[in-house]
Amino acid sequence: MSASTSQSTPTGVPAGSGVTEREARQVAEAARERDWHKPSFAKELFLGRFRLDLIHPHPLPDAEDERRGRAFLERLRTFCEQHVDAARIERESRIPDETIAGLKELGALGMKIPTEYGGLGLTQLSYNRALALAGSASPAIGALLSAHQSIGVPQPVMQFGTQAQKDAFLPRCATTDISAFLLTEPDVGSDPARLATTAVPDGEEYVLDGVKLWTTNGVVADLLVVMARVPRSEGHPGGITAFVVEAGSEGVTVEHRNAFMGLRGIENGVTRFHQVRVPAAHRLGPEGSGLKIALTTLNTGRLSLPAMCAGAGKWALKIAREWSGEREQWGRPVARHEAVGGKISFIAATTFALEAVVDLASQMADENRNDIRIEAALAKLYGSEMAWLIADELVQIRGGRGYETAESLAARGERAVPAEQMLRDMRINRIFEGSTEIMHLMIAREAVDAHLSVAGDLVDPDTSLTDKARAGARAGGFYARWLPGLITGPGQLPRSYAEFNPHGHADLARHLRYVERAARRLARATFYGMSRWQGRMETKQGFLGRVVDIGAELFAMSAACVRAELLRGRGEHGREAYQLADAFCRQARIRTEELFGRLWTNTDDLDRKVVRGVLGGAYTWLEDGVLDPSGDGPWIADTTPGPARTPDVHRTLR
Numbered sequence: 001m002s003a004s005t006s007q008s009t010p011t012g013v014p015a016g017s018g019v020t021e022r023e024a025r026q027v028a029e030a031a032r033e034r035d036w037h038k039p040s041f042a043k044e045l046f047l048g049r050f051r052l053d054l055i056h057p058h059p060l061p062d063a064e065d066e067r068r069g070r071a072f073l074e075r076l077r078t079f080c081e082q083h084v085d086a087a088r089i090e091r092e093s094r095i096p097d098e099t100i101a102g103l104k105e106l107g108a109l110g111m112k113i114p115t116e117y118g119g120l121g122l123t124q125l126s127y128n129r130a131l132a133l134a135g136s137a138s139p140a141i142g143a144l145l146s147a148h149q150s151i152g153v154p155q156p157v158m159q160f161g162t163q164a165q166k167d168a169f170l171p172r173c174a175t176t177d178i179s180a181f182l183l184t185e186p187d188v189g190s191d192p193a194r195l196a197t198t199a200v201p202d203g204e205e206y207v208l209d210g211v212k213l214w215t216t217n218g219v220v221a222d223l224l225v226v227m228a229r230v231p232r233s234e235g236h237p238g239g240i241t242a243f244v245v246e247a248g249s250e251g252v253t254v255e256h257r258n259a260f261m262g263l264r265g266i267e268n269g270v271t272r273f274h275q276v277r278v279p280a281a282h283r284l285g286p287e288g289s290g291l292k293i294a295l296t297t298l299n300t301g302r303l304s305l306p307a308m309c310a311g312a313g314k315w316a317l318k319i320a321r322e323w324s325g326e327r328e329q330w331g332r333p334v335a336r337h338e339a340v341g342g343k344i345s346f347i348a349a350t351t352f353a354l355e356a357v358v359d360l361a362s363q364m365a366d367e368n369r370n371d372i373r374i375e376a377a378l379a380k381l382y383g384s385e386m387a388w389l390i391a392d393e394l395v396q397i398r399g400g401r402g403y404e405t406a407e408s409l410a411a412r413g414e415r416a417v418p419a420e421q422m423l424r425d426m427r428i429n430r431i432f433e434g435s436t437e438i439m440h441l442m443i444a445r446e447a448v449d450a451h452l453s454v455a456g457d458l459v460d461p462d463t464s465l466t467d468k469a470r471a472g473a474r475a476g477g478f479y480a481r482w483l484p485g486l487i488t489g490p491g492q493l494p495r496s497y498a499e500f501n502p503h504g505h506a507d508l509a510r511h512l513r514y515v516e517r518a519a520r521r522l523a524r525a526t527f528y529g530m531s532r533w534q535g536r537m538e539t540k541q542g543f544l545g546r547v548v549d550i551g552a553e554l555f556a557m558s559a560a561c562v563r564a565e566l567l568r569g570r571g572e573h574g575r576e577a578y579q580l581a582d583a584f585c586r587q588a589r590i591r592t593e594e595l596f597g598r599l600w601t602n603t604d605d606l607d608r609k610v611v612r613g614v615l616g617g618a619y620t621w622l623e624d625g626v627l628d629p630s631g632d633g634p635w636i637a638d639t640t641p642g643p644a645r646t647p648d649v650h651r652t653l654r
Contacts, residue, residue, distance in 0.1 A: 027193040027240075033296060033373065036449075041364075041558075042374035046447035046551050048486045048523025050516040052497070054370060055558060058566040059363040061125055069126025072107070076130055079106055080137035087406065089138050089265040090421060097654040100178075100220075103145070108134070110174030112149050113158070117170035124300060125362040131304050132311030139425040140265025142308045144178070147216040150301035151294075151433070152179030153223045153244055160242075160285045160293050169223060169244060177222035178653075180247075182212040182271060183294060186637045192227075192240060192291055196639060197273065199228035199243060201236050206243065206283070208251075208276040211639040219257050219267035220651045221247045226273070227290045239288025243278050251276035253644035257651075262424030267651065274643045298433065300365045302376045305429055306383025307358045312426060313351030313387060316394040319417055320344050323398060334397070343393045349584035350386050352577070353556045356563035357382060374446050375555065381439040382552040384429035391426040395419050437545070444544035447551065448537075451530055454478040479527075486524050491516030500561055502568065505575055506582035508561045514589060515554045518596075522550050525599055542604040546595045553592045557585045 041054040113119025135142025197210025232238030256270040324335035395402035406416035490496040491513040500508040564581035568574025
């Protein structure tokens, strides 16, 4: 989070240890989308304004879009039931070629690609439902399809490509070619200022050199989106730039296929580029726009992950219900024991909320009426965290059988339930597409954008006194209008949101009143934090993380209530939906109050002292008495540019 939004991009920032903290922040700040041309429910929520009108009545899909989506989902379900062997994928650590060929024939590679380019032209809502279904059959298949369409070549080309690029690449991606997105490097994670891969202009081409790590789909990809740094030179403004690269180009080598604790069928590797010549016509957007393209693509691309998390919750609920009703202890099913029943209630209520969040954000993306960059980020953050808890609770409910592999269960004659695999597979979601810690900071930056836009120069040490004076005047006017609105609101009126309290149903109106009050309370806390820490606010990552987590809970509560009312209005399990929403909101309110308390009562300062002691070697005595089974080698692999050092392990699909 930067204290100023007026800094220019240091496109010549050197990679590696030469990058300063300020330069790194400037690169990240320049890449974010600064303007807000459309309303945002979540942005308003963080400002203390509960704009229920932006999400209620719940937006609905076009009838024809819904029909086409459901038709494809039926075909996909049949294919997964008949042709996806999840146990084989887990056992062999790869998706069989014939399965991928079947997905291509089904049109699954082109779900989001418009029909004029050979795709299915499905909505974001239908696409996410398809990912949830495919991911439940095999998480590796969900990852394959998501990496290809959510962040791979199709999405950035559709949004930023020229007509010639759309004509050239989209038909291939819709039918035959698998794509991958390559940004991360062995020494570059969420700090793009350190990006070392270069693309040097040479006439009508660029010469690409560098190494990319964790290239999901990279082992089998035909087309790659590659982020590389173009050096500034005459006629070239330079900066981090996006390119579409043919995976079969000379000088492209997949040096290693990575193996992980989960998602064992994922085709993820290390890709080296050595003197790879890329036509200038394959550059996406102008030079220096690569990070902005990546972040904009992720505004909706991030919804694919929470969609699969919601799908995992549905499966966990099914297993918990069937097992807990069958397994007896002390004369009754374990579900009837409160210790287990509380876990089942959590899984059911949270799964309802996760689906509510994903469907609401997806439909908002389809309507394109609201800016959903914060909503999508919150969905990713909340979905990944809560799905991990759901998976952990399912393993606990299953007991020893939850820890045992499905293969072992089957070998001794019991139902092959892959609960432990689900736990392993779900864990990566807290890291994929922005770790929880990075998502906290990114969302926090957007949440306080209104404050920084008017008062950022006041806390920027490099701002002149004249600019600080102007900022003071702007801030005075903004806060004179904004602060009074945080004192009272509809949440204090007992009859507010009465339509959410229909006769014979649980009372959800009380929860919406709580959300309204809590939003104002959160905004006041954020303002107090900025007043207290000013320029040091960005270092208070514990505080900012809790602010974001509170906002996530409030967003999920809002989505759950709106979905319950939608289902009631449609006559689709309305009473049950209201009950689930009520249970979720009650659980969420307890978590929210705990987070509010921890805003000011925490161990953040003490934790920093302990960390300094750990890094300074003060506690090395605590490490005595154990052996370190780690192997030898550097913490970070050597990424010196040059020719490939190992055979190419790129897998050509039959």
